[in-house]
Amino acid sequence: MPFDHNDHYHRLLLRHAPRGGGAALDVGCGTGRFARRLAGLGLDVDAVDPSARVIAEARARSAAAGGPRFVQGDITGMELPRGHYAFISCLASLHHMPFATVAALRDALAPGGTLVVLGCYAERTAADRAWSLAAVPVNAVARLAVGTADRCRAGNGGRMTRPPVRQPDMALADIRREAAVLLPGAGVRRLLFWRYLLVFRNSGCGRSIMH
Ligand SMILES: C[S@@+](CC[C@H](N)C(=O)[O-])C[C@H]1O[C@@H](n2cnc3c(N)ncnc32)[C@H](O)[C@@H]1O
DSSP: OOOOHHHHTHHHHHTTSOSSOOEEEEESOTTSHHHHHHHHTTOEEEEEESOHHHHHHHHHHTOSTTOOEEEESOGGGOOOOTTOEEEEEEESOGGGSOTTHHHHHHHTEEEEEEEEEEEOOBOOSHHHHHHHHHHHHHHHHHHHHHHHHHHHSSOOSOOOOOOOOOOOOOBHHHHHHHHHHHSTTOEEEEETTTEEEEEEEBOSSSSBSOO
């Protein structure tokens, strides 16, 4: 696989996942790499994506018992069980839907549950452009390193279907402002590769316990 900005942050996101079981939901799961990692932690994983193409590939790659349940669907039109999930993740998918979708995800969290968003934002400010410029050489080196490692490795499981992509149209400042309203106490921090990390932990009274 070529260097992938979303996959690069899997380990960071997994630090927020519960150990010892529980229900998890991965929103906009694509071909299911992150959902499979969650299942590997012993979580009982639902994974949702509207693209028939990526869901077919996700299912084909996850035949093992105990793997995620892949559901083809639009999360914005689904009725999610309230207070159910110990962990909900959205990797590079929230900008495909209205930001307010996080309110439904918040309500689906069990008390003590965690919502993590690896998000994309629109570049608007000088700071955005400076971060972007800083990321370019690091990205080039990472691509080279991952490409070389891939060529040396025998059989990497074949090329994956590329999930649908979309340009983000919300600036980081707007994301912070809306998150403060819908996910009070959530932490939002900028990451190097054109991404941000949002972490909200459900205290049971609508506020984040910590991030
Ligand atoms: C850039 S891809 C990211 C895929 C995957 N999370 C990853 O990290 O590789 C965004 C995904 O969000 C999915 N998506 C778009 N709108 C959605 C919606 N309303 N509900 C659920 N998923 C959605 C797309 O089909 C696509 O697979």
